Amino acid sequence: xxxxxxxxxxxxxxxxxxxxxxxxxxxxxxxxxxxxxxxxxxxxxxxxxxxxxxxxxxxxxxxxxxxxxxxxxxxxxxxxxxxxxxxxxxxxxxxxxxxxxxxxxxxxxxxxxxxxxxxxxxxxxxxxxxxxxxxxxxxxxxxxxxxxxxxxxxxxxxxxxxxxxxxxxxxxxxxxxxxxxxxxxxxxxxxxxxxxxxxxxxxxxxxxxxxxxxxxxxxxxxxxxxxxxxxxxxxxxxxxxxxxxxxxxxxxxxxxxxxxxxxxxxxxxxxxxxxxxxxxxxxxxxxxxxxxxxxxxxxxxxxxxxxxxxxxxxxxxxxxxxxxxxxxxxxxxxxxxxxxxxxxxxxxxxxxxxxxxxxxxxxxxxxxxxxxxxxxxxxxxxxxxxxxxxxxxxxxxxxxxxxxxxxxxxxxxxxxxxxxxxxxxxxxxxxxxxxxxxxxxxxxxxxxxxxxxxxxxxxxxxxxxxxxxxxxxxxxxxxxxxxxxxxxxxxxxxxxx
Amino acid sequence: xxxxxxxxxxxxxxxxxxxxxxxxxxxxxxxxxxxxxxxxxxxxxxxxxxxxxxxxxxxxxxxxxxxxxxxxxxxxxxxxxxxxxxxxxxxxxxxxxxxxxxxxxxxxxxxxxxx
Numbered sequence: 001x002x003x004x005x006x007x008x009x010x011x012x013x014x015x016x017x018x019x020x021x022x023x024x025x026x027x028x029x030x031x032x033x034x035x036x037x038x039x040x041x042x043x044x045x046x047x048x049x050x051x052x053x054x055x056x057x058x059x060x061x062x063x064x065x066x067x068x069x070x071x072x073x074x075x076x077x078x079x080x081x082x083x084x085x086x087x088x089x090x091x092x093x094x095x096x097x098x099x100x101x102x103x104x105x106x107x108x109x110x111x112x113x114x115x116x117x118x119x120x121x122x123x124x125x126x127x128x129x130x131x132x133x134x135x136x137x138x139x140x141x142x143x144x145x146x147x148x149x150x151x152x153x154x155x156x157x158x159x160x161x162x163x164x165x166x167x168x169x170x171x172x173x174x175x176x177x178x179x180x181x182x183x184x185x186x187x188x189x190x191x192x193x194x195x196x197x198x199x200x201x202x203x204x205x206x207x208x209x210x211x212x213x214x215x216x217x218x219x220x221x222x223x224x225x226x227x228x229x230x231x232x233x234x235x236x237x238x239x240x241x242x243x244x245x246x247x248x249x250x251x252x253x254x255x256x257x258x259x260x261x262x263x264x265x266x267x268x269x270x271x272x273x274x275x276x277x278x279x280x281x282x283x284x285x286x287x288x289x290x291x292x293x294x295x296x297x298x299x300x301x302x303x304x305x306x307x308x309x310x311x312x313x314x315x316x317x318x319x320x321x322x323x324x325x326x327x328x329x330x331x332x333x334x335x336x337x338x339x340x341x342x343x344x345x346x347x348x349x350x351x352x353x354x355x356x357x358x359x360x361x362x363x364x365x366x367x368x369x370x371x372x373x374x375x376x377x378x379x380x381x382x383x384x385x386x387x388x389x390x391x392x393x394x395x396x397x398x399x400x401x402x403x404x405x406x407x408x409x410x411x412x413x414x415x416x417x418x419x420x421x422x423x424x425x426x427x428x429x430x431x432x433x434x435x436x437x438x439x440x441x442x443x444x445x446x447x448x449x450x451x452x453x454x455x456x457x458x459x460x461x462x463x464x465x466x467x468x469x470x471x472x473x474x475x476x477x478x479x480x481x482x483x484x485x486x487x488x489x490x491x492x493x494x495x496x497x
Numbered sequence: 498x499x500x501x502x503x504x505x506x507x508x509x510x511x512x513x514x515x516x517x518x519x520x521x522x523x524x525x526x527x528x529x530x531x532x533x534x535x536x537x538x539x540x541x542x543x544x545x546x547x548x549x550x551x552x553x554x555x556x557x558x559x560x561x562x563x564x565x566x567x568x569x570x571x572x573x574x575x576x577x578x579x580x581x582x583x584x585x586x587x588x589x590x591x592x593x594x595x596x597x598x599x600x601x602x603x604x605x606x607x608x609x610x611x612x
Contacts, residue, residue, distance in 0.1 A: 130573055137580045141587065148591055156595040157607040160525075163588055164517065167529050171513075174536040174577055181570065182543025 004050070005059040005072040007043050008082050008121035012036060012089075016114035026105050030097040033110040037093045040117065041086030044079070051079045054478055056492035058127070066127070066493045067188035073127035073493055076479035077327060081124045081254055084334045087461070088246045089117055091454030095342055096239045098450040099349065104149050104237065112149070113243065116142035123251050127493055129177055129187045132255060136173070136219070140166055143248055146240050147232060158232035165228040169218035176211035179204070190493035193263045193486050202267070209264040209271050213256070213278070220252025222312060223281035226305045230289065233301040238345025241297065245304050246338040250330065253311050257326065260315060261483040268318045276316025280407050283309030283414040290421045296344045296354040296429065299421055300337070303380070306414060307333045313411060314395055317402050323480035325394035328472060332379070332387040332465055339376045339458040343369065346451055347429065356425065360434035369452075370430045372459050377422035379462050382415050387465035390473070502542050509535030522592045522602040526585065533581040537574045544570030 015036030022028040051057055057074040060066055074082070092113065100109055119139025126132050144166075148159040181187055183204055184195040196205055218225040229249070233241050256275070264271055286306025293299045311333065314326025346369060347362065348354050363370045379386035382393075392415060399408040465472055482488060509531050516528030544567040596602050 130576075134576065134580070137584070141584065144584075144587060144591070148594075151594060151598065153598055156591065156598055159591055160522070160595055160604070160607065163584075163591060164525055164529065167584060167588070168517065168532065171529075171532040171536045174533070175539050177573075178536065178540035178543040178570070181540065181573075182545070187569075187573075 003059065004043075004047060005057050005074050005125050006061070008040060008047070008085075008125060009118055011039050011043065012114040012118040012121065015039075016111040016118065019111040019114060020108070023108075026102060029105065029110045030093070033093040033114060034090070034097065036114060037086070037089035037117075040089050040121075041083075044082040044086040047074060048079045048083050051076055052475060052478075054482060054488075056482075056489060058492050066495075067186050067191040070131050071127035071188060071190075071493055072125045073190075073489070074125050075482050075489060075492075076475070077254070077257065077483060078124045080327065080331060080475070080479060081250070082121060084250075084331060085117060085120055085124070085247065087458075088243065088334065088338055089113075091338065091342070091457060092239060092243050092246075095242070095345070095451055095454050099239055099345060100237060107149055109146070109149065112142050112146050115139075116146065116243070116247070120247050120251055124254060127189050129180065129189055129192065129259075131187075133170070133173055133177060136251070136255075137170060139248070139251065140170070143244060146243075147236050149240075150236065152235070155235040158235035161228045162232035165218055165225075169215045169225075172211055172218075173215035176208050176215060179208050179211075183208070188493070189258070189262055190490040193265075193490055194494075196263055197266060199266055205264065206267060206270065209260075209267075210274070212259055212264070213271070213274060216252045216256045216259070217278065218252075220249045220256065220312075221282070221305045221308050222278050223285050223305075223309070226282070226286070226308075229305060230298065230302045233304070234295070234297040238297070238341055238348060241301070242338045242341035242345070245301070245341055246334045249304060249308055250334055253308060253330070256312070257315050257323075257483070261318075261323070262486045262489055265318075265486060272316050272318040274316075275312055276404065276407060279309045279312035279316045280410045281309075282306065282312060284410055287414045287417040287421065291417065291424075294356040294428075296347065296356065296359075296425055297341070299425060300340050300344060303418065303421065304337060306418065307337065307380075309414070310392065310395060310411065313407060314398065316407070317395075317398050317404060319398055319402055320477075320480050320484050321401065322395060322398035323483050324473065324476045325391060325398055327476040327479050328387075328394060328465075329391040331472070331476075332391045332462070335458050335461050335465075336376050336380050336388065339455060339462065340373070340380065342451075342455050342458070343373045343376065346448075346455070349448075349451070356428035358435060359429040360432045361430075363430040372452075372455055373430070374426065375459050376462060377426060379466070381419035381422050383419075385466045387462050390466065390469045394473075498546055499542060502538065502546070506535050506539050506542065509538065520604045522596065522604065525604065526588050526592060529588065530581070530585055533577070537577055540570045540574055540577075 015032055018032050019029045051074055059072040061070045116139050119135050119142060122135035123132055126135060144163055147162055148155055184192050186192055221229045233244060283306050286302050289302040290299045311326050311329050314322040344354055351359055379388040382388040396408055396411055513528045513532035513535060516524045547566045
């Protein structure tokens with residue numbers, strides 16, 4: 001294979017270096033970030049073209065053959081995640097270029113964003129467990145700084161919680177890697193999978209697997225390990241929250257899916273059962289917490305937790321159909337969540353607040369923005385024919401086929417409560433008359449139409465995932481098939497021996 | 498030797514977690530440090546403890562005939578020490594900045610984000 005699998009890592013690195021060289025030139029940084037993001041998107045599209053028939057792209061870094069060298073592996077799940085990163089990168093660069101204050105840009109928002117993208121892409125393409133840990137640290141370091149950048153009081157307090165819990169999870173992850181290495185003598189995921197499947201060390205494997213559930217559970221915001229998320233996500237500027245909500249927790253979810261379909265797939269009864277229970281509680285606690293909040297960004301932040309529950313539900317059920325649902329849900333939720341945060345950012349810019357008690361009458365003033373919000377919100381709740389509906393439907397059918405009645409009931413109930421939260425925002429911010437006349441801070445800010453560009457783009461994607469559900473599901477179906485047959489991954493990496 | 502080191506790892510984890518649960522920011526960061534030391538030592542033991550078995554082939558020797566020390570865990574530890582050094586440095590700066598702005602180092606007083 002060519003150098004292609006390493007490009008999603010190299011391009012953002014190059015962009016970040018260029019941005020740092022242009023430290024004083026803000027305009028140049030904006031252009032570099034946008035161009036780099038565009039290239040990431042194009043490359044991920046190209047990679048997707050190559051892998052969409054089920055080919056697994058493998059690259060041995062430095063030509064050290066697996067399992068001795070570090071391997072980069074792109075299967076269909078990785079490639080769809082790379083595509084989502086590309087889509088997000090372009091939108092966020094456009095939005096940040098127009099919305100972010102120059103102070104934050106001066107202190108390095110764009111290079112940090114690109115380093116974050118490098119870490120995320122690295123985590124998606126690596127085929128080595130320790131390398132996964134390193135990429136996690138890369139993206140965490142970038143996210144720590146992005147979160148604290150600006151140094152407002154709430155930001156710093158949120159950062160402390162975020163930093164402490166994420167470092168704890170990294171230490172757990174590292175310990176898990178150590179024990180796994182002591183047991184198997186390798187860190188290449190494909191070879192690890194082989195060793196574990198020979199199945200001599202049942203108890204030890206289960207213990208390490210639970211450590212991994214804990215470590216990735218903290219990173220992806222799974223019940224009961226998600227408390228850092230609502231404390232830290234609503235504190236930085238909206239565009240940073242949008243970036244985090246789309247990518248950070250999803251890397252944790254991706255790691256869980258990868259590890260628990262490839263390596264720890266021998267004891268689904270207990271391990272995936274545990275994930276399923278966690279998924280149900282995650283959905284429920286997220287959506288219930290959202291009901292008590294009256295600030296748009298806080299509602300959306302705790303909803304991230306609840307959406308993680310749906311994604312994990314597919315992994316917990318561990319059937320091909322359920323994983324298909326998980327893949328579609330990932331695509332849907334990354335775009336929708338980012339879009340909702342970006343819209344919340346526009347509301348904040350227009351009205352100066354995100355507090356539902358103080359907002360009102362937005363529908364009368366901004367019908368266009370209202371419709372954009374409504375589409376994303378309804379998609380999150382799962383109203384047909386938008387993207388969320390098909391994803392949820394698949395998960396629920398998978399639950400019914402697996403006869404896990406309880407999780408199906410929980411998922412349906414949570415879906416209803418999500419609708420409640422979304423209509424709450426709609427009713428308070430858009431429909432009810434404004435309680436007091438909030439001055440239009442920025443009646444028509446000069447860059448506003450630029451802010452709307454990514455929002456409109458994402459809305460189009462949300463609608464088209466719903467309208468072109470056929471091809472999307474064909475893809476997800478193949479991706480799930482690949483995940484359910486780890487032999488193909490092992491053969492691609494180890495060359496069939 | 499393994500048992501002794503296992504006890505050391507356990508102690509490091511226990512003291513790390515204990516310190517993390519204290520309310521003081523400085524103790525929190527010391528706790529994080531101890532925790533990462535614990536994890537590093539764990540990897541070291543997991544690779545197997547052997548003395549006087551350098552992973553270097555003697556002249557004329559073909560292939561590893563005797564059991565040698567595994568160099569990989571040490572490479573892993575080196576990587577993770579570098580990472581945790583950087584993160585500790587960042588956390589220290591963050592905590593100092595927070596102390597200056599919030600005016601306290603008591604974690605329980607930081608309730609701005611809790612509502």
